Amino acid sequence: MFTKNGKSTKRGRPPGRTVEGEATRRRLYETAIRLIGEQGYEATTLRDVAKRAGVSAGLLYRYFPSKRSVVLALYDELSDAFAKEAAGMPVGKWRDRFLYALETSLRALGPHRVTLRALAPVMVGDADEGVFAQSTAFSRTRVQAIFRTAVIDANDAPSQKLAEALGRLLYLMHLGVILWWLLDKSPGQRATQGLLSLWRRMLPSATLALRLPVVRGAVQTADMLFGEALLDGLEPEV
Numbered sequence: 386m387f388t389k390n391g392k393s394t395k396r397g398r399p400p401g402r403t404v405e406g407e408a409t410r411r412r413l414y415e416t417a418i419r420l421i422g423e424q425g426y427e428a429t430t431l432r433d434v435a436k437r438a439g440v441s442a443g444l445l446y447r448y449f450p451s452k453r454s455v456v457l458a459l460y461d462e463l464s465d466a467f468a469k470e471a472a473g474m475p476v477g478k479w480r481d482r483f484l485y486a487l488e489t490s491l492r493a494l495g496p497h498r499v500t501l502r503a504l505a506p507v508m509v510g511d512a513d514e515g516v517f518a519q520s521t522a523f524s525r526t527r528v529q530a531i532f533r534t535a536v537i538d539a540n541d542a543p544s545q546k547l548a549e550a551l552g553r554l555l556y557l558m559h560l561g562v563i564l565w566w567l568l569d570k571s572p573g574q575r576a577t578q579g580l581l582s583l584w585r586r587m588l589p590s591a592t593l594a595l596r597l598p599v600v601r602g603a604v605q606t607a608d609m610l611f612g613e614a615l616l617d618g619l620e621p622e623v
Contacts (some may be wrong), residue, residue: 390431403596413438417455422500426452426507456504456514459497460524467493471531479539479548480588483555488581490528490559491566502567509564516560517615532556541592547601550608557611 416438421429431452435445449455471489474482494501501508505552516525533552542548566577594600 400525409440409444411512413445413448414455414458417449418459418497418500421452421455421566422497422503424455453514453520456507457520459500459504460521463493463497464524464527467509468527468531474531474535476540478541478592479536479551480592482535482539483532484538484581484585484588486531486555487559487562490531490563491577494563495564505564505567529553529556538585543595543601547604548593550605553597553608553611554604555613 416481417429417431417434420434420437424433429452431445431449432442434449434455435442438445449458467490470493471486474485474489507514512518513520515521529552532555533549534543536555537545537548543551562577565580566574569577571577584608595604606613
């Protein structure tokens with residue numbers, strides 16, 4: 386990403402990358418997300434982060450000029466980790482590939498569950514830093530592409546138009562599962578595992594239902610409403 390004068394605008398990184406600088410950035414980043422998990426997003430300030438890390442506020446601002454830059458760095462890291470792990474998606478039916486992607490996503494997010502729980506109000510409702518904000522499109526489209534691929538490259542993929550719509554809706558459904566997982570109070574989030582097991586039993590019926598014109602039409606209509614409600618009526622870039 387670059388400005389008009391050609392200068393780099395990489396998220397949360399000052400110009401000039403060195404081993405020492407990257408180590409410092411990583412330590413500050415980990416301190417920030419840990420503190421957000423402990424105190425909540427609104428209650429945490431960058432001065433709190435600097436104090437916890439034992440550095441000056443000026444040094445922290447060089448790497449993370451705002452809390453928003455920390456959140457964007459977290460989105461970047463998690464979506465990148467998910468994309469790399471999901472690259473090993475096995476060949477198979479779209480329902481199996483969708484479940485693989487969903488379970489892979491939960492594994493990638495697992496180490497940061499505490500911080501993500503603290504960020505849930507931001508991810509759901511913040512116009513600038515939420516899941517569907519313009520500033521987070523880089524992460525959203527990266528993750529959405531995995532669910533698109535799960536359908537269009539499946540050995541039972543429906544027609545291209547229907548596959549595209551279904552892939553977007555599966556991405557939306559995966560966000561619902563993530564929210565469920567974040568709010569799940571059951572020991573070890575076993576209720577989330579129960580939900581995944583339920584889906585595993587139900588999805589074969591969904592595959593059969595896609596043969597019905599009324600269901601195919603409903604999927605495409607739901608996809609259109611998804612775009613209108615959450616994506617400003619625009620098709621996401623993948």
